[in-house]
Amino acid sequence: MKSVDEHWQALVTTALLGTDRREPPEAPQLIADLVADTARTSASERMLAQVAATTAVRRAGVVPGPPLDELAIPDGDDRRPCVPAAVDRWHHITVSWPVLEDEWMLTLVTAGWRIAPELLPAMLVRYRSDPVRRTRVMVGAGSTGRWLVGHLPDLAARHPNATVTPEALAELPELPIAPELAQLVNWPGAESGGVLAQSLEDGTLGHPHRAMLINLVARVRADALLDIAEILDAVDSISAGYGLATVLGDLATTRHRMLDELSTSSAG
């Protein structure tokens, strides 16, 4: 007595050759009962009916395959994974404020967080060709990162032999800021924000300086960010610099929230 699976194999063989060259196989009783409702004259009609019935029976009787061995799990890591808000923030900054990507990663590592596992594949793919950032990801991911790359070769580095200096790993890359703006980096937020707002309102600073201003806000002291965001949000909406002030205010707010989510106290 043929099983349904054996009958299916016989049907596949017949289907490959075609019923012009080979008669359909004799169906087991279960299938024969199902297709016995109508008289079918041609071999192809009988074959199609058998194929339909056998497929329906096999699908409805879906069964699991054999149990499989467990994978070796990665070594433990005492660090807590970063919070979901930080995960969402990383996705946001990669789209809107890539200038903050290095700081996100360095802050995470310094504060003692581990990269949330759901973020790892996207990060490994994004930094596959960037040895410095990729090394930071591997540090932030710990043993899970190495384990994951071991299982999924698609996540391996493009330049595995590239050398990365400890200085490059630990420091934020230098961003070009005009000398007359550079002094604002260390000013308190109320003062630097005031200068920026005034310059944007009177047109001294404008869209030609956009890249430089973004670099400035990405590097000002962390405790100045909230004040800067508030002052820039209050820029006169009919002034020419209003649009740019809004953009810079958003960057300041985003950076403030990013640093807050990755702060040491949260990690503790």
Add this chain to the structure above:
Amino acid sequence: MVDHQHVGFTCTCPSRNTPCKHALALLLLWIRDQVVDTPPPAHVSTWITRRSAKQTGSSRAAVTGRAASEPAGSETVEAGDAIGESEPTQPVPQPDRDTARNDRVERMHAGLTELDRWLDDRIRIGLADPSLARYATWDDLAARLVDAQAGSLANRIRRLAGLVGASPGWHDDVLAELGLLHLLSQAGRHIGSLPGPLADAVATSVGWQVKQADVLAGVPDTDHWIVAGRSDVREDRIEVRRHWLRGSSSGRWALCLSFAAYQQSLDTSLRVGTSLHADIHRYPGPALRSLVGSRYALPVEPVSPPSHTIAEGCDEVGAMLVTEPWLDRLPVTIRARLAKSGGVWALADATGSLPVLDAGTRQFDVGLAMLLAVSEGREVDLTVEWTPLGVVPLSIHLPDRTVDIGPRANASFVSAA
């Protein structure tokens, strides 16, 4: 071209709306006096002359008809002309709803008969026939099924074309799908003799359209619906988003679909891992497809559906397939870990294993990588989409959150992906 005197339009665009937007735009320009007064081009003159001649003839016919106590058919002639037919048409009565429906059933029936004949040819000639590797073999049939108003079957045919040569065992997959197409075409041709719910299910699977308003007018299924998983799949030129919902009280599954063409938006109102107190309106028959009706509260999180062993999950899928063997995507929540079997990823537990659908060699499977990273090889609760070729992991349910790992539409194709 628009004839504003005798009100008629014709256009080369493929729109089925009458008048089409081009004719409407021309009329709008004309009433705003923005059409430049120039001698008509030759083809416009020919068209106007032909219309005038027809108008005269039709008036004569109307007079003759009235003389014979027959109702005038000139309005019908105008209607026929209005849809852009260049040849004169005989006056026919305006088809009522039933006639249109009967016409549609007849077209669908003819399409199903043709499909069965085509299937018969394939089985007679054999799957080793080189013509199967040509996309036109499938696309021509799909186009004819679209004409026959069997759009769902046309989509199945196009998906089937992609299976040819896709794996070493493609003959198995193609033959199984040919069998299900035969089942559907037979069921569709004998739909009148099927029990009500099954007839509804067959009609939906063949491509019979149901108006959303009719579905929303049906009896609601009120529950706290857990948004258990999401998957985006490109079908032809349309991105299809599936949201799988599970009723907290009923334990029943529901499927909410949204569609987006290039640069359109997919539904983002259902967030995976949340629970929604709402009405669900189901399409006719036992189908899972539904529409979300009234929502009674804001979504709450985190929630996750109850999970099963793999063996129990297979039973649940099997029970759904008994009702509709042609379903090719079904949801199930299981507790399992990733494992490897001969280089193929699978989900496994003590009761067995299920292969993970291979995303293909050309694309990196981000969902699988996320599952591997989050689970670290341990068992986790996850909602998967069962397909005949393997399961697709959609979401990982952790104690404090749900991670959405389902296939995601390319953001450059649709917005809000």
